[in-house]
Amino acid sequence: MNKESLEYLYRLHFITREQKERIARVVSNEVFSLHDELRWILWVGAGSLLAGMIAFAYGTINTTGQSILIALLFVLSGTAFLSAQHRSTASEPAGASSVYVTIGCILFAVAVGFWEYAYAPFGSAWQLVALVCGGVFLVVAYRYDHRGALGLAFVGIGLAIGLTVSPLSLMMQGYIVRTELISVGFAYGGLLAVIGSFQQYLNIKKHFTSAFMLGAGHFMFVAALAGLVTDSEKLPFVLIILLLCYAGTAYARRARSFAALLTSCIYGYLGAAYLVSKAIADPSLQLAYIIMSCAAVVVGLFSFRKTFTES
């Protein structure tokens, strides 16, 4: 905002004299904040360091250098968590420690994965690596009040209990090979939803409820879609997807969560697109359906979003 606009707002009595002077001081950069610039440099440095370490690990995979590298990764991860701890106690603005927690989690996962790859401390049980990461991320999420770490914990635990999809097999063979994904996915999603609801009810970390619900939604939707693609009996899974879409939309309305609405729409759309692609054989009709339905989904989402913001 330039000086003339500021003066204009003041003359119209929209801002006080104190405000005008304060804004003028900020606009003229009397105190020049380097907050964003220094954070960029920090991020670029962290990215560069990580990229360098990965490249180094790839180059020294069969030599003793990897032991040092693994130790270094653990030390760096611990340092990142300690920095987050320091920042959260130093009355920093909210989110200042978030970057350090994210870096710490990523470095920890890389360190454990590399350790398993190099020395196989868990034998051939790769699931244990995911479980260890998931467990640590869960503790970190509650300790630092970090929803990103909570999401990573859900993924880690999900991987440990066998919730993995191979997109390659889906593309090559047209179906998902591991059918236990369906039952485990429903059970895990349901468990997350129950825990999220209990937390909300007991007033413990209520702001984590949306993360639990979103996680539950993702796992249950993926399980339902896997069932729809794999099972010969389609109707139960169609009904489940419809039910999940309804539940997701209702939750989105109640919690005013656009992310929940988007999740329901995208998974519902994928299910519908799969059924239509099976029902319509003509490729040009399929293409026309995709274009029309995409436009309809976009318009529908925006009209829903409008009601969200207006209500």
Place this chain on the structure above:
Amino acid sequence: MVAYHPYWLEAWSMIRDAERLARSRMITDEQLKIIRAAFMNPLYVPRTPERMALYLLTCIAVAAMFFIGVHAFPGELGEATPAHSLLTGLLCIVVLEVLLRVKKPFRAGVDDALLHLGLALILVGTDRLMREMLPASAFLGTALIALPLLIIAAIRYVDRLAAAAAFVGLLLAAYLMYDTVGGRYPLPLVLMGLSAAVYAWQRNAHARHTLLPWADCLTWLGILSLMSFYLAGNTFVLQHILGVAGFDRAVTFAGLASVSYVFTLCVPILYVVAGLIVRDRMLLRVGLVVEGLTLATTRYYYQSVPLEHALIILGFTLILFSVATMHILRPKKTGFTFTKVPLQIPEEVPVNAIVLYDRFTAQKEAVRAFETGKKQFGGGASLGW
């Protein structure tokens, strides 16, 4: 000349500035409401996701229109001709003009897409025509036609991309002119001089209230002129860019290779230092970006250490530098700080503003009632307005 009423653009700029002030808690939400009501305007400015969706859908529609045209009236070999591009481009501009009169979209996605695709199609069509008519200097001809078109588009539609394209067109025209008629000074110096002139002009223009609606266009011009000033000096990168674009003329400082080294190493430092001294955020940020380009250039030509070692050393250095600077800057020293600019929400809204807000809200309600009445009864006159 301008497609929008100047007052609407000014009112939109005021609202946008007020929103920024509210985001950084310099004014209250109530004050923002008052300013919104006071500077009410008929421009349709949707939010970013809606804008992106509208942009995408318009692109699909224009592409469909173009291909339907090619399919219905194919060229001799059944392919698209320059006429297809030119006509579709002109049609886009006509539709844009009609839309501006009827719906008044401003940076709404639809108008952006129509303008960008319209201009692109017109320029592609012109280039193809020039290639048929003047094969020897087709590219220069296209650049000279494109330049005024893009400048007019940037001014008329207050479009940032058109402004940026006009600047790139200017540099390209200068390069091609130099290629054709030659010049007294080395080409990099000519490009640097042009960039410096544009930067100085945009810096002056930024301070003028009448040019407030074009503030974003000027910012883009500033960023691009700083980048081009650096790239013109860094002949290594420039030569690669021109090579990729298909131009084979050597860009050098006429035998003074060391000048290029000096510019490549010194310009980023100059930007950062100058940005800190004059407290210009744009200069500082562009300086940081081109510092990265300098590092990449140095690494590309002098591979003294393996890549992974270079990355690790760079990462450590940057982290140490940023963390140390954060600690040094924490107590406000020499006017610089690491914390976000410390502000506080004002205690109370001025009484006069509340009175004005009531008046503006009443006006808004009256206008809404008038509009509703017009819809219901088929004309405002029946309500006695």
